[in-house]
Amino acid sequence: MPTLVIDGQEVTVEDGLNVIQAAEQAGIEVPHYCYHPGLSISGNCRMCLVEIESMPKLQIGCNTRVSDGMVVKTTSERAKHAQAAVLEFLLINHPIDCPVCDQAGECKLQDYYMLYGAYKSEMQLEAKVQKGKVVDLGPEVVLDEERCILCARCTRFCDEITQTGELGIFERGDHSRISLFPGKKLDNPYSGNVVDVCPVGALTSKDFRFKSRVWYLEKTPSTCTRCATGCNIDIYHRQGEIFRFRPRQNPDVNEYWMCDEGRHWYKSFQQDSRIPTPLVRDGLSFAVASWDGAGTAAAQAVRRTQDEHGPEAVAAIVGAKATNEEAFLLSRLLREQIGSTQTAGLAWSPADAFHDDFLIHADKNPNTHGLKSLGLLNGGGEAEAVLSAAEQGQVKVLFILGADLVSAFGQERIDSALGETTVILLDTDYNGTTEYADIVMPIAAAVETDGTCTNQAGRVQRLSQAFPPPGEAKAGWEALALLSTHLDGPDSVSITDVFGELTHSVPAFTGLTYGKIGLLGAPLAGVGS
Amino acid sequence: MAENVLLRHEDVPDIHKLDVYLAHDGYAAARKALTTLKPEEVTAQVKESNLRGRGGAGFPAGVKWGFLPKDSDKPVYLCCNADESEPGTFKDRAIIEKNTHILLEGILITCYAINAHTAYIYIRGEFAYGAKCLERALAEAYDQGLFGKDIFGTGFDLEVYVHRGAGAYICGEETGLIESLEGKRAYPRIKPPFPAVYGLFGCPTIVNNVETLACVPSVIKNGPDWFRSIGPESGPGPKIYGVSGHVAKPGMFELPMGMPLREMIYDYAGGIKDGKQLKAVMPAGSSFPVLTPDEIDVHMDFDSMRAIGAFLGTAGIIVMDEDTCMVRALEIIDRFYHHESCGQCSPCREGTGWLHKLLVRLEEGNGKVEDIELIDRICTNMTGNTVCVLADAAAMPTQSYLTKFRDEFVAHVTQGGCPLKKVAVQPEAA
Numbered sequence: 001m002p003t004l005v006i007d008g009q010e011v012t013v014e015d016g017l018n019v020i021q022a023a024e025q026a027g028i029e030v031p032h033y034c035y036h037p038g039l040s041i042s043g044n045c046r047m048c049l050v051e052i053e054s055m056p057k058l059q060i061g062c063n064t065r066v067s068d069g070m071v072v073k074t075t076s077e078r079a080k081h082a083q084a085a086v087l088e089f090l091l092i093n094h095p096i097d098c099p100v101c102d103q104a105g106e107c108k109l110q111d112y113y114m115l116y117g118a119y120k121s122e123m124q125l126e127a128k129v130q131k132g133k134v135v136d137l138g139p140e141v142v143l144d145e146e147r148c149i150l151c152a153r154c155t156r157f158c159d160e161i162t163q164t165g166e167l168g169i170f171e172r173g174d175h176s177r178i179s180l181f182p183g184k185k186l187d188n189p190y191s192g193n194v195v196d197v198c199p200v201g202a203l204t205s206k207d208f209r210f211k212s213r214v215w216y217l218e219k220t221p222s223t224c225t226r227c228a229t230g231c232n233i234d235i236y237h238r239q240g241e242i243f244r245f246r247p248r249q250n251p252d253v254n255e256y257w258m259c260d261e262g263r264h265w266y267k268s269f270q271q272d273s274r275i276p277t278p279l280v281r282d283g284l285s286f287a288v289a290s291w292d293g294a295g296t297a298a299a300q301a302v303r304r305t306q307d308e309h310g311p312e313a314v315a316a317i318v319g320a321k322a323t324n325e326e327a328f329l330l331s332r333l334l335r336e337q338i339g340s341t342q343t344a345g346l347a348w349s350p351a352d353a354f355h356d357d358f359l360i361h362a363d364k365n366p367n368t369h370g371l372k373s374l375g376l377l378n379g380g381g382e383a384e385a386v387l388s389a390a391e392q393g394q395v396k397v398l399f400i401l402g403a404d405l406v407s408a409f410g411q412e413r414i415d416s417a418l419g420e421t422t423v424i425l426l427d428t429d430y431n432g433t434t435e436y437a438d439i440v441m442p443i444a445a446a447v448e449t450d451g452t453c454t455n456q457a458g459r460v461q462r463l464s465q466a467f468p469p470p471g472e473a474k475a476g477w478e479a480l481a482l483l484s485t486h487l488d489g490p491d492s493v494s495i496t497d498v499f500g501e502l503t504h505s506v507p508a509f510t511g512l513t514y515g516k517i518g519l520l521g522a523p524l525a526g527v528g529s
Numbered sequence: 530m531a532e533n534v535l536l537r538h539e540d541v542p543d544i545h546k547l548d549v550y551l552a553h554d555g556y557a558a559a560r561k562a563l564t565t566l567k568p569e570e571v572t573a574q575v576k577e578s579n580l581r582g583r584g585g586a587g588f589p590a591g592v593k594w595g596f597l598p599k600d601s602d603k604p605v606y607l608c609c610n611a612d613e614s615e616p617g618t619f620k621d622r623a624i625i626e627k628n629t630h631i632l633l634e635g636i637l638i639t640c641y642a643i644n645a646h647t648a649y650i651y652i653r654g655e656f657a658y659g660a661k662c663l664e665r666a667l668a669e670a671y672d673q674g675l676f677g678k679d680i681f682g683t684g685f686d687l688e689v690y691v692h693r694g695a696g697a698y699i700c701g702e703e704t705g706l707i708e709s710l711e712g713k714r715a716y717p718r719i720k721p722p723f724p725a726v727y728g729l730f731g732c733p734t735i736v737n738n739v740e741t742l743a744c745v746p747s748v749i750k751n752g753p754d755w756f757r758s759i760g761p762e763s764g765p766g767p768k769i770y771g772v773s774g775h776v777a778k779p780g781m782f783e784l785p786m787g788m789p790l791r792e793m794i795y796d797y798a799g800g801i802k803d804g805k806q807l808k809a810v811m812p813a814g815s816s817f818p819v820l821t822p823d824e825i826d827v828h829m830d831f832d833s834m835r836a837i838g839a840f841l842g843t844a845g846i847i848v849m850d851e852d853t854c855m856v857r858a859l860e861i862i863d864r865f866y867h868h869e870s871c872g873q874c875s876p877c878r879e880g881t882g883w884l885h886k887l888l889v890r891l892e893e894g895n896g897k898v899e900d901i902e903l904i905d906r907i908c909t910n911m912t913g914n915t916v917c918v919l920a921d922a923a924a925m926p927t928q929s930y931l932t933k934f935r936d937e938f939v940a941h942v943t944q945g946g947c948p949l950k951k952v953a954v955q956p957e958a959a
Binding site for chain 1: 867916
């Protein structure tokens with residue numbers, strides 16, 4: 001644990017840190033471009049030059065390991081002069097096209113120019129080296145060679161993280177440019193990350209570019225629900241519309257990265273198929289209902305069945321996209337208000353779903369592990385058993401929470417199982433199963449609700465509400481609380497209440513709170529971090 | 530010095546042929562080293578000789594070899610730096626083409642000393658003939674059992690490979706050379722670690738210049754005392770001086786270290802051509818400061834040159850007469866560095882091109898007086914702030930030209946062009 005002085009401030013840091021990392025712990029930002037904590041040290045940009053006592057030359061912070069007694073000056077005259085000079089070099093051949101550049105607002109050239117530069121331009125536009133514009137690198141990424149400062153983060157990402165090696169640096173000196181190797185396309189499943197690591201506007205996302213200035217967007221930290229890995233993300237949104245997902249650093253889950261599939265997953269939350277209001281079946285079609293009306297209808301169906309066929313004739317299937325809180329509330333409702341033990345989990349993924357040994361999991365559900373902890377998914381055949389019971393006429397009322405049974409079991413099977421069953425469906429979107437429903441309760445999607453999911457490694461991670469659900473949809477926990485009150489059960493005042501009750505009744509969750517889970521998640525009891 | 534060592538072909542015709550070389554004591558030093566000395570004794574003798582690196586930096590060769598880790602289980606490699614690309618420098622080429630076996634013998638002895646069983650000769654792509662000479666000489670030597678398995682019956686094995694570069698100045702930088710040899714882009718590496726610890730393929734590696742290695746046999750053959758008796762103690766030995774430019778008899782001269790620069794120009798190279806006056810001389814290739822006529826009473830050895838703020842470099846002496854336009858001369862130099870910057874570090878990548886553009890502007894008569902200050906400022910900002918010293922190599926001569934010939938730069942502004950004579954400036958390479 002070396003103790004050193006950075007800009008007059010004494011700090012003690014763990015072994016093996018470089019000057020940039022140590023300064024960061026002291027709340028000091030050493031400007032840098034090529035350094036990225038998830039990639040190897042390249043040392044090419046020279047922006048992080050700092051003064052270190054007893055060393056005659058300025059040193060690059062990224063490649064200088066701190067040691068005990070070191071005295072670092074990141075803002076001395078010499079250091080600031082060198083940093084300003086490097087910035088000037090970087091801008092000499094840069095097109096300075098911020099007004100039309102998508103990176104504006106999150107560009108390190110802009111940021112540092114305001115801090116270190118602010119001098120007049122010494123180079124006329126026509127004298128600048130001219131290079132390629134709008135170079136198509138692959139399905140996700142476009143390159144502007146003139147904006148590039150050749151920090152080599154993107155090439156290192158493709159060499160070191162995906163090990164696909166599509167990108168290289170070609171030509172020499174100030175004609176150097178990033179390009180694809182012959183015959184290659186930047187089409188690996190993680191290619192969007194090069195846009196994130198690019199500190200300037202050279203690599204931009206085909207999906208996001210020109211859609212919004214970044215300073216108009218709000219950022220909400222959350223978790224990707226595309227698969228069971230649960231990459232930590234930031235949701236960028238404005239007025240109920242999502243513009244992009246970006247990975248949020250979590251050393252225990254996704255480090256700095258996420259897959260392209262997850263990156264595009266935001267689109268799944270804003271399709272035309274969203275269910276806007278509660279619905280109650282009226283012959284062959286649905287009639288719009290109030291929440292109260294839907295709740296009353298559901299309660300009546302449940303009570304009638306209970307009276308005529310006993311509590312076990314009421315069952316529930318919970319999809320593994322439901323949060324821990326939603327799954328807990330529904331299973332408690334069946335157990336305590338109805339007296340039924342028939343709550344089954346369902347974690348279905350397409351058999352041919354793409355997966356790898358990095359971040360993309362074959363299980364396309366975000367909360368399979370959570371359902372297991374709640375006792376809803378042990379052998380995996382629970383939903384199957386409920387359907388068989390329904391086929392034999394033993395299930396008269398079926399709750400379906402966030403599960404498209406038609407995708408999982410096929411139309412024919414569902415036809416025979418649910419033809420005579422009263423289905424109370426809680427979901428976000430219309431899907432193949434909706435037409436079997438008798439009562440439909442529209443609930444918030446993962447980006448519109450608070451809650452938790454437990455990833456494949458048993459790590460409980462939070463979803464955060466970026467904005468309210470559309471139309472009259474309610475958060476799943478609110479809809480389930482409403483159902484509970486209609487069945488003379490307890491109300492739930494807040495999501496933290498629900499989680500508190502969950503932690504008290506499910507041993508694996510003992511001791512957890514939203515505070516403890518924080519932004520980076522926390523392992524279930526008995527799971528190593 | 531009675532006999533040439535490095536340019537021995539001037540004394541012994543056809544010394545590049547193995548039978549001639551063997552007839553003149555060839556490979557005797559190698560035999561002596563391998564059969565009578567321990568590797569560490571060879572290193573000790575080279576250390577004692579104070580043979581300093583002839584690639585330009587002047588680092589003591591024996592000390593460099595001593596940096597190899599003692600307890601490594603990785604193979605050790607020797608890289609012979611034959612990427613001679615410094616402007617005004619053509620000494621290694623002569624050894625490679627005309628005195629080939631002394632280099633090979635130097636490689637053999639060095640490999641024995643550092644316990645390397647593989648050596649690479651990295652030769653610049655333009656030296657096609659030189660590469661052929663090396664291949665031919667190696668084939669002859671392999672035939673005689675001087676390379677390969679069990680050399681001189683000692684059990685020592687050595688394979689030597691000739692690797693041709695593809696034409697980049699930066700491949701002469703030792704870590705750029707290593708990267709290139711590994712098949713990568715020749716981006717110099719951040720040091721430390723130095724190649725002796727982490728070099729070729731991540732293994733301990735020694736990179737020595739051709740002329741340095743060619744000195745090694747004479748150290749073993751004649752002893753360190755003999756070597757140290759040639760020229761100044763602080764950096765002794767035979768040295769090839771190359772004189773080019775506006776002199777009556779340009780060429781190569783093997784002489785002791787520490788020759789007076791004035792003698793090299795006026796005696797050995799026959800003085801300034803056509804009876805003109807000397808205006809400037811770059812004594813160390815193009816990467817170091819220029820000297821004015823009143824600075825040439827200096828001895829050409831590492832320490833004497835440093836004492837006047839100059840460098841020995843490769844001792845490639847470029848002479849310029851009174852008619853030379855110093856702005857144009859500098860424009861040509863900085864065009865070279867612009868063309869050759871590898872582009873890895875921002876200050877060098879952007880700075881070299883910027884310098885060149887400003888010099889073209891000055892030479893064409895479109896410059897401003899402030900440009901002179903700007904050039905100076907760019908140089909200051911480039912110096913000492915990059916992975917390798919190419920940026921310094923561009924900045925150092927540039928700043929010396931500005932300081933020592935400032936009037937000429939100002940005149941280009943005030944007179945709207947070159948006051949000496951109009952010569953078309955080549956457009957910048959696209």
